[in-house]
Amino acid sequence: MLIDAFSWLMVILILISSGAMLIGKDWRIQLGALAMQYLAAFWLITRHQPFVVGSAKLVTGWMIVAALGMTRLSLPETDEDQPTFGPESRWFSMVLLGIIALITAGATPRIEAVIPGLGLSVIAGGLLLISTGLIHLGLTSEILRVIISLLTLIAGFEIIYAAVENSILVAGLLALTNLGLGLVGSYLLLAGSTPTVTDLEEDME
Amino acid sequence: MSAPAIWIFVPFLVGGIILFFIHERFSAAIGGTIAVLLSLSALIFPIDTALLVGTVSLKISASVQILGRSFIFSTADGPLLAVIYGVAALWFFGTQASGTANRFVAIGLMIVSLLTASIAVEPFLFAALLLEMAAMLVIPLLVPPYQKPKRGVIRFIIYQTLAMPFILFSGWMLAGVEASPGNIGLTTQAGTMLGLGFAFLLAIFPLYNWIPLLTEEASPYATGFLLWALPMFTVIFALDFFDRYAWLRTSPQLSSAVQFAGVFMVASGGMLAATQRHIGRMMGYTAIAETGLIILAMGIKSAEVVHVTFLLLIPRGLELAVWALGLSIIKREAFNLQFSDVQGFVRKYPIAVIAILAAHLSMTGFPLLAGFPSRLALSQELASQSLFISFWTYAGLLGLLIGALRTMAVFVMAEENSGWVVNETWIQAGMLGLGVIGLFILGVAPQVLQPFISRLPALFEHIGQ
Numbered sequence: 324m325l326i327d328a329f330s331w332l333m334v335i336l337i338l339i340s341s342g343a344m345l346i347g348k349d350w351r352i353q354l355g356a357l358a359m360q361y362l363a364a365f366w367l368i369t370r371h372q373p374f375v376v377g378s379a380k381l382v383t384g385w386m387i388v389a390a391l392g393m394t395r396l397s398l399p400e401t402d403e404d405q406p407t408f409g410p411e412s413r414w415f416s417m418v419l420l421g422i423i424a425l426i427t428a429g430a431t432p433r434i435e436a437v438i439p440g441l442g443l444s445v446i447a448g449g450l451l452l453i454s455t456g457l458i459h460l461g462l463t464s465e466i467l468r469v470i471i472s473l474l475t476l477i478a479g480f481e482i483i484y485a486a487v488e489n490s491i492l493v494a495g496l497l498a499l500t501n502l503g504l505g506l507v508g509s510y511l512l513l514a515g516s517t518p519t520v521t522d523l524e525e526d527m528e
Numbered sequence: 529m530s531a532p533a534i535w536i537f538v539p540f541l542v543g544g545i546i547l548f549f550i551h552e553r554f555s556a557a558i559g560g561t562i563a564v565l566l567s568l569s570a571l572i573f574p575i576d577t578a579l580l581v582g583t584v585s586l587k588i589s590a591s592v593q594i595l596g597r598s599f600i601f602s603t604a605d606g607p608l609l610a611v612i613y614g615v616a617a618l619w620f621f622g623t624q625a626s627g628t629a630n631r632f633v634a635i636g637l638m639i640v641s642l643l644t645a646s647i648a649v650e651p652f653l654f655a656a657l658l659l660e661m662a663a664m665l666v667i668p669l670l671v672p673p674y675q676k677p678k679r680g681v682i683r684f685i686i687y688q689t690l691a692m693p694f695i696l697f698s699g700w701m702l703a704g705v706e707a708s709p710g711n712i713g714l715t716t717q718a719g720t721m722l723g724l725g726f727a728f729l730l731a732i733f734p735l736y737n738w739i740p741l742l743t744e745e746a747s748p749y750a751t752g753f754l755l756w757a758l759p760m761f762t763v764i765f766a767l768d769f770f771d772r773y774a775w776l777r778t779s780p781q782l783s784s785a786v787q788f789a790g791v792f793m794v795a796s797g798g799m800l801a802a803t804q805r806h807i808g809r810m811m812g813y814t815a816i817a818e819t820g821l822i823i824l825a826m827g828i829k830s831a832e833v834v835h836v837t838f839l840l841l842i843p844r845g846l847e848l849a850v851w852a853l854g855l856s857i858i859k860r861e862a863f864n865l866q867f868s869d870v871q872g873f874v875r876k877y878p879i880a881v882i883a884i885l886a887a888h889l890s891m892t893g894f895p896l897l898a899g900f901p902s903r904l905a906l907s908q909e910l911a912s913q914s915l916f917i918s919f920w921t922y923a924g925l926l927g928l929l930i931g932a933l934r935t936m937a938v939f940v941m942a943e944e945n946s947g948w949v950v951n952e953t954w955i956q957a958g959m960l961g962l963g964v965i966g967l968f969i970l971g972v973a974p975q976v977l978q979p980f981i982s983r984l985p986a987l988f989e990h991i992g993q
Binding site: 437452460464466469472476477480483484487488490491492493494496497499500503504506507510511513514515517 | 568594595596597654656658660661668671672673675676677679681682685686689690692693696700714769800889964
C-alpha cells in the first residue's frame with residue numbers, strides 16, 4: 324500500500340517535471356527536470372526489475388544530465404525572450420500538458436486491461452514521459468532540447484518495457500544507448516562552437 | 529576462438545586502437561587490411577566445423593554468452609560476413625582517396641562490428657538496440673567538430689531513436705500474436721508498431737526527408753557509407769522478422785503494404801531525383817529509390833525473395849562507394865555541389881565524373897552495369913505479380929535516368945576553349961578506376977556473386993527455401 328502510494332507520488336513528480344520541461348525554457352530547468360524524471364523512472368522500474376537494474380538507470384541518467392550540463396555551461400549564454408503567443412508560449416505548453424495528462428488518465432486503465440500486471444502507476448508514468456517527449460520533440464529544433472526530448476521518450480519506454488522484458492543485456496544496452504545519446508548531444512552542442520587550432524593560429528597572426 | 533569474438537569484438541577493438549593510437553596516414557591501410565582479412569577468413573574458415581590444418585584441428589565455435597544472452601553465427605553466416613567485410617574494406621581503402629575525416633576508418637570499423645553484432649544477437653529483437661548504437665556512432669562522421677550540426681543530422685538521430693522503442697515493443701507483442709493468432713486486435717497493433725519501427729529505420733516515405741538534407745550538408749563519403757551500412761543490416765533484420773513469424777509471411781495485407789511502400793519510394797525518389805539541381809541530393813534520392821527497390825524485393829511472393837534482395841544489396845555497396853568517392857573529390861574544389869558550381873567539371877576531373885556517372889547509371893539499372901541484373905530479376909518477378917507496380921517502378925527508374933542525363937549534361941557544359949586536365953591523384957584515379965571496373969564486372973558477369981548469393985538463403989529457415 325505504502326509502495327503503491329509512493330509510486331503514485333513518483334507519477335506526480337513526473338507530471339511536475341514534464342510541466343517544467345515544457346514550460347521552462349532555461350536549460351538549467353530542463354536538465355533539472357530530466358534529473359527528476361530519472362529519479363521517478365528509477366522507482367517505477369524497480370517495481371518490476373531488481374534494485375540494481377533500476378539504480379543503473381538512475382546513475383546513467385544522472386551521468387547524462389551532468390555531461391549535458393557541463394557541456395552547456397561551457398557554451399555562451401543566449402538571451403531568449405519567452406513568446407506570449409504560439410507554440411513556444413507558456414500558455415500553449417500548459418494546455419499541452421493538460422492534454423497529455425488527460426490522455427494518460429484515459430489510456431492507462433485500457434492498457435492495464437490489455438497487458439495485465441504492469442501496474443497503473445507504471446503505465447501512467449511511462450505514458451506521461453513518452454507523450455511529453457514526443458510533444459517536446461514536435462515543439463523544438465534546438466539540439467539540447469531535442470536530446471532531452473529523446474531521453475525523456477526513451478525513459479518512458481524503459482519504464483513500461485522493464486515490466487515485460489527482464490533481460491540484463493537489454494538493460495545494459497539501453498543504458499549504453501542513453502549514455503550514447505547524451506554524448507551525441509554533448510558532441511553536437513560543441514560542434515562548430517569552439518574555434519579550431521587553425522582559427523586560433525590565424526587570430527594570433 | 530569464437531566467431532562473434534572474431535567478427536564483432538576484434539574489429540571493434542581494432543577500431544578503438546586506430547582511433548586513439550594510430551596516425552591517420554596509416555588508418556586506411558590498417559582498417560582496410562583488417563576488413564579484407566576478416567572477409568577472407570569468413571570465406572575460408574567454416575564456423576562451427578572442425579578444420580584440419582596439418583596435424584592441428586581448428587574449430588571456430590559459433591556462439592558466445594554475454595549477460596545471459598547469446599551472440600551466435602552459424603555456418604550459413606560465412607558468406608554474409610565475407611560480403612559485409614569485403615564491401616567495408618572498399619569503403620576503408622577509399623578514405624585515403626576521399627580525404628575524409630581521419631576518424632572514418634576507426635569509427636567505421638566500430639559501426640560495422642556493431643551492425644554485425646545485430647545479426648548475431650539472440651533474441652534477434654535486441655538488434656534494434658545495436659542498430660541505434662551504430663546510428664549514434666555515425667554522428668561524428670557526419671558532423672566534423674568544426675561544423676555546426678544542421679537539420680539533416682538532427683532528423684536522422686530523431687528518426688533512428690524513435691525506431692527502437694517501436695521495434696522492441698512490437699517484438700514483445702508478436703510473441704503474444706504467436707500465442708493467440710486469432711486475436712485480430714493484437715495482430716493489428718503489433719503489425720502497426722512493427723511497420724512504424726521499420727518505416728523509421730529504413731526511411732520509408734515520408735520519413736526519408738533527412739537523406740537529401742544529409743547528402744547536401746554532410747560529407748558525401750560519410751553519408752554514402754551510412755546509406756550503405758544501415759539499410760543493409762536493417763533489411764537483414766526485417767528478413768529475420770519475416771522468417772520467424774509465419775503470420776507476417778502469409779499476411780496479404782502486410783505484403784501489399786510492403787509493396788506499396790516500396791513502389792512509392794521508387795516512384796517518388798526517381799521523380800524527385802529527376803528535378804534536383806544538386807548532385808549530392810541526386811545521390812540521396814537515388815539511394816531512396818534503390819531502398820524502395822529492396823523493399824519491393826522483400827515483398828515479392830516468390831521463393832526468390834532472398835536472392836533478389838541480396839542481388840540488390842551487394843552491388844549497392846560498390847555503387848555508393850564509387851559515387852560518394854567521386855563526389856568527395858569534386859567537393860574539394862566545388863565546395864557546394866549545385867549544378868552551377870560543377871558545370872564543365874569533366875575537363876577538370878574526368879575520372880571522378882566518369883565514376884559518378886557510371887555509379888548513377890548503374891543505380892538506374894543501365895545495361896552492362898552492376899545494377900542491371902538485379903533490376904532485371906526484380907522486374908521479372910514484379911511483372912508476373914502486378915502491372916501497376918511494374919509501371920510505377922519503371923517510372924521511378926526513368927526519373928533516375930533523367931537525373932543521370934541532366935548530371936551528365938551539366939558536367940560536359942565546359943567553356944569552349946578550356947583544356948583537359950587530370951586533377952585526380954594517382955590513388956584517387958586508381959580507386960575510382962577499380963570501382964568502375966567492378967561495376968562493369970558485376971554487370972557483365974553477375975555470376976561472380978553466385979558463390980555468395982547461392983548460400984545466403986540458408987540464413988533463413990522459411991523464406992526463400
